[in-house]
Amino acid sequence: MARKDSFDSDRFGKYFSFELKETVRSQGLFVLLSGLVPLIFFIISVIFSLLYDHENLEDFWSGYFFFKILIATVAFVLFFLVFPIVRYGNLTDRREGVMPVLLPASHTEKFFCSVLVSVIIAPVVFLTLYLGSDAVLGALFPLSGKSLAGYFLEYKLVSYNEEFGFSLAGTYAFFLPPMVSFAGLAGGALFKKNKITKTFFSCAVALILFLMIVISIVDSLYMSAEQTAEMVVSNCTWFWYTVQTVTAAGFGLYYWERTRKIEL
Amino acid sequence: MINIDNITFSYGNNIVLKNITMHLEEGKIYGLLGENGVGKTTLLTLLCGLKKVKSGSIEIDGHIPFNREPSFLSLEYFLSDEVAPMPVPAEKFALSYGKFWEKFDMGKFSELMGIFETDASQKMNRMSFGQLKKTYISFALACNCKYLFMDEPTNGLDIPSKAQFRKAVTKYTAEDSTLLISTHQVRDLENIIDPIIILDRQDVLLNASIAEIADKLTFNYSNEKNPHALYSEVTPGGSVQVYMNTGDEESKVNIEALFNTVHLHKELIKGLFRK
Numbered sequence: 001m002a003r004k005d006s007f008d009s010d011r012f013g014k015y016f017s018f019e020l021k022e023t024v025r026s027q028g029l030f031v032l033l034s035g036l037v038p039l040i041f042f043i044i045s046v047i048f049s050l051l052y053d054h055e056n057l058e059d060f061w062s063g064y065f066f067f068k069i070l071i072a073t074v075a076f077v078l079f080f081l082v083f084p085i086v087r088y089g090n091l092t093d094r095r096e097g098v099m100p101v102l103l104p105a106s107h108t109e110k111f112f113c114s115v116l117v118s119v120i121i122a123p124v125v126f127l128t129l130y131l132g133s134d135a136v137l138g139a140l141f142p143l144s145g146k147s148l149a150g151y152f153l154e155y156k157l158v159s160y161n162e163e164f165g166f167s168l169a170g171t172y173a174f175f176l177p178p179m180v181s182f183a184g185l186a187g188g189a190l191f192k193k194n195k196i197t198k199t200f201f202s203c204a205v206a207l208i209l210f211l212m213i214v215i216s217i218v219d220s221l222y223m224s225a226e227q228t229a230e231m232v233v234s235n236c237t238w239f240w241y242t243v244q245t246v247t248a249a250g251f252g253l254y255y256w257e258r259t260r261k262i263e264l
Numbered sequence: 265m266i267n268i269d270n271i272t273f274s275y276g277n278n279i280v281l282k283n284i285t286m287h288l289e290e291g292k293i294y295g296l297l298g299e300n301g302v303g304k305t306t307l308l309t310l311l312c313g314l315k316k317v318k319s320g321s322i323e324i325d326g327h328i329p330f331n332r333e334p335s336f337l338s339l340e341y342f343l344s345d346e347v348a349p350m351p352v353p354a355e356k357f358a359l360s361y362g363k364f365w366e367k368f369d370m371g372k373f374s375e376l377m378g379i380f381e382t383d384a385s386q387k388m389n390r391m392s393f394g395q396l397k398k399t400y401i402s403f404a405l406a407c408n409c410k411y412l413f414m415d416e417p418t419n420g421l422d423i424p425s426k427a428q429f430r431k432a433v434t435k436y437t438a439e440d441s442t443l444l445i446s447t448h449q450v451r452d453l454e455n456i457i458d459p460i461i462i463l464d465r466q467d468v469l470l471n472a473s474i475a476e477i478a479d480k481l482t483f484n485y486s487n488e489k490n491p492h493a494l495y496s497e498v499t500p501g502g503s504v505q506v507y508m509n510t511g512d513e514e515s516k517v518n519i520e521a522l523f524n525t526v527h528l529h530k531e532l533i534k535g536l537f538r539k
Contacts, residue, residue, distance in 0.1 A: 004334070004335070005334055005335050007331040008334070011334065014363065014364070017366075018360060018363075018364075021360065022360070025351075026351070035382060060410050094344070094346060095344070095347065096348045098314065098344050098348075099344060099348065099361065101314065101332070102312060102314070102332070102337055102340075102341075102342055103311065103337065103361070103364050104334045104337035104338035105334055105337075105364065106333070106334050106366045107332065244295065260500040261316070263314060263315045263316060264309065264314045264315070
């Protein structure tokens with residue numbers, strides 16, 4: 001294959017700008033609404049707070065932050081998983097997949113564009129909107145408690161301790177969004193129907209199986225509670241990094257192969 | 265030049281194409297005919313690179329279609345029988361997608377939309393199926409591709425649109441372009457397709473130009489019964505009989521009668537047209 005056929009920077013630029021425009025056109029509203037979930041949740045909470053007496057309002061809002069964290073966790077995981085499926089899941093559809101598969105650009109260019117859009121650009125835009133709208137609400141209505149951005153910023157991603165040196169403990173979830181996004185890409189390319197449900201449940205089942213295996217392995221080592229705790233503390237971060245990286249790479253590799261050989 | 269060499273394709277255990285060999289020349293509008301399920305759509309999807317052959321090979325200008333190299337993809341356009349209703353105006357769709365085909369001509373797209381009397385500023389997901397099909401046909405022709413594969417392009421078109429389609433294809437196809445059009449509705453494409461390919465289950469029954477067909481078969485439209493007729497049919501305006509052309513008779517090929525004749529006398533016709 002000639003070099004121009006595998007990767008051409010001009011064509012990549014043209015395809016990337018086309019992909020961005022198409023994403024804004026077709027999924028822009030979805031990203032916007034997902035990013036404004038804090039506002040929607042706040043409005044719902046205000047409506048419910050009206051049922052409370054004025055004296056008990058502080059009680060009502062004291063539990064708001066907990067639900068905010070809970071909803072953010074669900075919204076983040078769902079967005080990272082669902083967005084790639086909504087954006088690129090049409091590749092397996094005969095009617096909608098023909099154009100993107102046969103568009104004159106190389107597989108490498110198409111692959112990198114879809115990864116850039118669904119693993120980096122869309123999540124960053126979503127997080128900016130989500131954390132931004134939450135921060136604005138937090139500033140305007142102090143009763144709603146600390147903003148999520150403020151909460152996350154309290155965590156030091158990298159810390160230094162004279163005894164243990166550098167620690168990356170705060171970054172344990174740093175690679176989680178890309179892993180989930182890659183799972184979404186792979187699920188969108190793997191399943192033909194009910195892609196979101198099937199991907200979600202497949203991931204949930206895989207995670208449960210994985211945890212069961214890990215727990216049974218740790219259990220079989222016959223260590224004391226202190227030894228187990230020490231092993232988890234010293235190895236957990238690196239183990240989790242490895243799992244995240246290997247899983248994301250596995251999903252990415254599957255998506256690469258599947259889209260390269262897809263038949264419609 | 266399209267070279268199809270001894271290809272086989274199956275869906276699971278169901279073999280659709282078996283040992284198919286064909287060579288398609290440049291600058292011609294091929295009509296691909298065949299009964300339901302003989303593999304017309306499958307053949308088109310193999311040629312455009314949407315499917316991979318199980319055995320044998322397809323080569324188009326030195327490219328293997330399934331490799332989907334950009335240099336090959338920019339040479340071809342595949343118009344599927346099912347088309348996606350994009351939520352954008354037709355002209356915006358043409359502008360954003362057309363830039364990937366070097367020879368795409370927006371002016372030509374607008375002219376074709378005019379011929380088809382379809383509003384290019386209308387959103388595609390608000391169009392009727394026929395309007396949507398006409399938008400995609402206009403786009404396909406405006407791409408100015410060397411190879412254009414069309415699967416049942418006249419499905420869903422009303423009677424005036426079928427005439428507009430014929431006009432559009434004859435007027436707007438470049439001389440060096442090769443079109444392969446599959447259809448069940450042969451009357452829609454009469455006078456524009458030449459040569460004609462008739463596909464059977466796992467076999468190519470005919471791949472011949474109109475001139476070759478007229479040279480070897482006579483299509484008689486008189487009511488006088490010919491005892492040697494291979495096929496005869498009473499039509500609303502009279503009748504049509506097909507028999508071997510033994511005396512250099514000149515006649516107009518009736519594709520529907522040809523199709524039925526070929527299906528009634530498969531081996532005879534294959535032998536007659538064997539090169």
